[in-house]
Amino acid sequence: MVVRQLSESDLSAADHVFRLAFGTFLGLPDPATTWADVNYVHTRWRADPTAALGAEVDGELVASNFAANWGSVGFFGPLTVRPDFWDQGVAKRLLEPTMDLFAKWGTQHIGLFTFAHSPKHIALYQKFGFWPRFLTPIMSKPVQPTAKVSGLSRYAEVLDSQREGCLAACRELTHAIYEGLDLEAEIRAVNAQKLGEIALLWKNSKLVGLAVCHCGQATEAGSDTCYIKFGAVRPGSTAARDFQRLLDACEALASEKGMTRLVAGVNTARHEAYRIMAEKGFRTEFQGVAMELPNEPGYNRADVYLIDDWR
Structure with missing residues (x-):
């Protein structure tokens, strides 16, 4: 071999x-x-x-x-x-x-998504130091027409001369959630391959939310689907409201693109984010378990308003 x-x-x-x-x-x-x-x-x-x-x-x-x-x-x-x-x-x-x-x-922190019901998969990854922690449901909802979301822009609309500054703002936001967390490679990949949209949510000229979305066939989303591969808002007293706005922004983008289904995964250790998604109509389609190395929460904490699933 x-x-x-x-x-x-x-x-x-x-x-x-x-x-x-x-x-x-x-x-x-x-x-x-x-x-x-x-x-x-x-x-x-x-x-x-x-x-x-x-x-x-x-x-x-x-x-x-x-x-x-x-x-x-x-x-x-x-x-x-x-x-x-x-x-x-x-x-x-x-x-x-x-x-x-x-x-x-x-x-510093490595994760994976695997089948929670498969002892074989879990045993394999444990050999490399990974430990199962919380469930990660993959959730979906029908896309509904939504009102315009204030402060929403798209990375694709950012001038080339301003993109480094925009990426720096994204990095500053994710660093506030978990030191060193950086989505630049994911943002560049979606933009370069035209896989979907990167939603940017601003408040008083400050970036408060970011979502990397795949849309449609031949992406990680699939036909008629907008998949939020990563989404997060800045920590703070308005994080819950900003997270709701970010979900609304993703649904608005999905509607504009003619998508009929919005999909997102969330680690249930992020209890408040999970609760808000359920309240906004997301329902679990299937679920796996997050395995992590080291066996620590990372950014999977109740006060973190973040979407991803590590598939």
Whole structure:
């Protein structure tokens, strides 16, 4: 077995393995067509080819994994192995260089999303120091027409000459939530690949909210769907109200783009954010468990108003 970086010529095979693996695990009748309108493999490879790993046996790609660098925070996935190579140590071999990437980046807090009901998955990740903590529901709601949200702008509208300043404002906001948390790579990837929208929420010329959204087919969202991959508001006395405004802003953007469904994941340790989402009509479609290294909360705290799911 050879473990190496994925090349562009590997992506079709990696995409097939991704769909086949999830479809087989979930018991779907035609596993190879699982989530046919969703694209993780190509979008994540384009975001950072050096963080995309594959395992090859006899010249065939049989597994892949993708790591994400959010500054002091990182996560990986989807990690998928072709079903005829399950239980042969392939995932372990892929995880070894994945963990080396986080060490190289100096990542302080690493997370992942996995099936809460699968002892096999949890045991695998525990071998690398990860521990299961809180559930992460993936929630959705129908998109409804919404009133214009004051203070809303889009990263795509920012002049090139002002983008570094805008990214600095985003970084200052996320650092206020968790030291070193930085979404620049995610923002640039969505903008460069035209995967959706980056919503910016301002108050008195200060950035108070940020949301990175995928929209539609061939993104991580899927057809007619707006997926909030990351969303957060500045900590403080108005955080709960700002979070509600950010959700309204995402729904408004989804409506403008003709999306009919809004999807977001939230770690239930962020109790107040989870509560507000439920009150605004989000309902759980499925859920997994967040596993973390070290076994500490990170930014998964009750007073943090933040959306992500580490899938």
